[in-house]
Amino acid sequence: MRHILMNPKSNNGRGEQEVREYCSGMAGIVYHNVLEMNDKKIFFDSLNSDDEVFLFGGDGTLNHFINDLRGYNLKNQVYYVKSGSGNDFYRDAEKYAENDRIHLNRFMENLPVVNVNGMERAFINGIGYGIDGETCRLGDIQRKKSDKPVNYGNIAVKLCLYAYRKNKATIIVDGKTYEYKDVWIAATMKGRYYGGGMMIAPQQDRFNPKGTVSVVCLHKRSRLVTLMRFPSIFKGEHSKWADWCDILEGKHVQVTFEYPCALQIDGEVIPDVLSYTVKA
Numbered sequence: 001m002r003h004i005l006m007n008p009k010s011n012n013g014r015g016e017q018e019v020r021e022y023c024s025g026m027a028g029i030v031y032h033n034v035l036e037m038n039d040k041k042i043f044f045d046s047l048n049s050d051d052e053v054f055l056f057g058g059d060g061t062l063n064h065f066i067n068d069l070r071g072y073n074l075k076n077q078v079y080y081v082k083s084g085s086g087n088d089f090y091r092d093a094e095k096y097a098e099n100d101r102i103h104l105n106r107f108m109e110n111l112p113v114v115n116v117n118g119m120e121r122a123f124i125n126g127i128g129y130g131i132d133g134e135t136c137r138l139g140d141i142q143r144k145k146s147d148k149p150v151n152y153g154n155i156a157v158k159l160c161l162y163a164y165r166k167n168k169a170t171i172i173v174d175g176k177t178y179e180y181k182d183v184w185i186a187a188t189m190k191g192r193y194y195g196g197g198m199m200i201a202p203q204q205d206r207f208n209p210k211g212t213v214s215v216v217c218l219h220k221r222s223r224l225v226t227l228m229r230f231p232s233i234f235k236g237e238h239s240k241w242a243d244w245c246d247i248l249e250g251k252h253v254q255v256t257f258e259y260p261c262a263l264q265i266d267g268e269v270i271p272d273v274l275s276y277t278v279k280a
Helices: 015-023 040-045 059-068 088-096 131-145 152-163 223-235
Strands: 002-006 029-033 052-057 077-082 113-116 119-122 126-129 167-173 176-189 213-219 245-250 252-265 268-279
Touching: 002 015, 015 052, 040 059, 052 059, 059 088, 059 119, 059 268, 077 088, 113 252, 126 131, 126 268, 131 152, 131 176, 131 252, 131 268, 152 223, 167 213, 167 245, 176 245, 176 252, 213 252
Parallel strands: 002 029, 002 052, 052 077
Antiparallel strands: 113 119, 113 268, 126 176, 126 252, 167 176, 167 252, 176 213, 213 245, 252 268
């Protein structure tokens, strides 16, 4: 039996249509709405060991899935099919895909955990903190007001030009402290991509033998220079500017800002954050 887990709200409400198109012609299918599943562990307990599970959705759906199953010993094979608006996990792991699906079980092991505002969550892509988190926060507000797709690029440009309040940051990686002024971004990454295609951590390998994450800090006083360089992030070329970008690696991370700012975990927004810690 093939169990199809889908989020109808993914990809700006087109999730269910995409899933049914993908599954047309498949035999032995049962559809499930992940938004109506109260306990995914109970669901998996009810399956036969040879049943296959296909998870459709975006990065947010994937984040909820991995956290709902934290500590659970999966006996079934789980496959992920992108059906979101950002699809950063799929971008990072596409080389492992077969027939547009990724065998997910391996990717759910040894995930880093973030502690923020009294909450603990695993993440599979990364954490955005700074202008990236604020962009997601404002995008969520727009999405609640309108059915039109959110233009995150326009939001980021406006923040960069005048609206974003640059921060001071203290970043501690494996016991070593770094101080920064005029901080735009202080991200921690398990994969390479976030923000709908930005290769913020171009050298990060989610399967590196040391098990480290990458901490990316973008810092610059000039708004104009930052705006001009910002597109380089989409190709992972921002690291060539040593006066703008620092990339650190480690297993224990603590990031503290002088002023509270929004943070996003695999695209899920938490407002008013002063600090977060990560254990890889």
